[in-house]
Every structure is written in C-alpha cells, then in structure tokens.
Amino acid sequence: MSTLVVVDAANVVGSVPDGWWRDRRGAAERLRDSLVGYAQEGLPGLPGPVELVLVVEGAARGVASVPGVRVESAPGSGDDHIVEVAAGAAGRRCLVVTADRELRRRVAEVGAECAGPRTVRP
Numbered sequence: 001m002s003t004l005v006v007v008d009a010a011n012v013v014g015s016v017p018d019g020w021w022r023d024r025r026g027a028a029e030r031l032r033d034s035l036v037g038y039a040q041e042g043l044p045g046l047p048g049p050v051e052l053v054l055v056v057e058g059a060a061r062g063v064a065s066v067p068g069v070r071v072e073s074a075p076g077s078g079d080d081h082i083v084e085v086a087a088g089a090a091g092r093r094c095l096v097v098t099a100d101r102e103l104r105r106r107v108a109e110v111g112a113e114c115a116g117p118r119t120v121r122p
Contacts, residue, residue: 002051004089005043006112007035007120008098009056010078015099015117028060032069035120039068043119046095055082079103086112 013020013027020027032054042048052069056062057078065071074081082103086094087110094112097119098104104114 001092002049003046003093003095004085005038005046005050005052006082006085006094006096006107007031007052007054008078008082008096008100008103009054009060010058011098011100011103012117012121013060016121024059025063028054028056028063028071031121032063032066032071036066036068038120043095043115050095053085055085057081079106083107083110086110 009028009031013031035052035054039050039052040048042050054069054071055074055078056071057074061073063071072081082096083106086096086107096107096112096114097117098114099116107114
C-alpha cells in the first residue's frame with residue numbers, strides 16, 4: 001500500500017512570497033501541477049509511488065483534481081480537514097506537508113509524520 005502524502009496547500013503556497021495573495025486559486029493550481037511528478041517518483045527519503053492529496057480552503061476551494069493529485073476542498077477549516085484525512089489513513093504510512101506547528105502536533109496525535117514545505121517546493 002502506498003504512502004499517503006497530505007499537502008497543506010495554504011501553508012505551502014504561503015511559504016514562498018511570490019504574489020500568491022493576488023490569486024489564491026491560481027497559486028493552489030500551480031502547486032497542484034508541481035506535485036504531479038511526485039506521485040510516481042516519490043519525495044526525498046520516500047520512494048514512490050505515493051498517493052497525493054492536496055487540501056485547499058477558502059478562495060482556493062473548487063480547484064480540480066488531476067491525474068496523480070487528488071484535491072480536497074475543506075468544507076471549513078483546512079487544518080481540521082487535514083487531521084481528518086490523516087486519521088483516515090489508519091494502517092498505512094501518512095506524511096503531512098506543512099510548517100504549521102499546531103497542525104503538526106494534531107496530526108502526530110493521529111499517527112502521521114510531518115515534513116516542511118521545502119519537501120515539495122525545493
């Protein structure tokens with residue numbers, strides 16, 4: 001069973017000051033597209049294939065999934081939805097990509113590992 005990799009879109013997009021605040025949806029779409037290659041190749045220290053889930057919220061809701069990256073629009077808090085997705089990974093390895101300290105604590109409580117945004121945005 002492949003590792004589940006859950007990406008906190010708001011946190012990862014916000015880690016690079018490239019004007020993302022002018023077009024949050026477009027920034028989430030660019031991040032989604034940049035993740036596609038990781039589905040088969042894997043991430044540093046995590047060989048592929050992996051199952052990639054990009055969690056979006058707010059103005060980025062409604063971004064479509066593409067082959068290799070499933071996009072989930074959080075109905076409320078993105079952090080709460082990420083915790084739910086990680087908790088649902090029972091029995092398989094789960095890696096959450098975020099720099100948010102509180103979210104890292106919460107997903108660790110449900111058994112997920114964490115990595116920072118540079119894992120997917122070198």
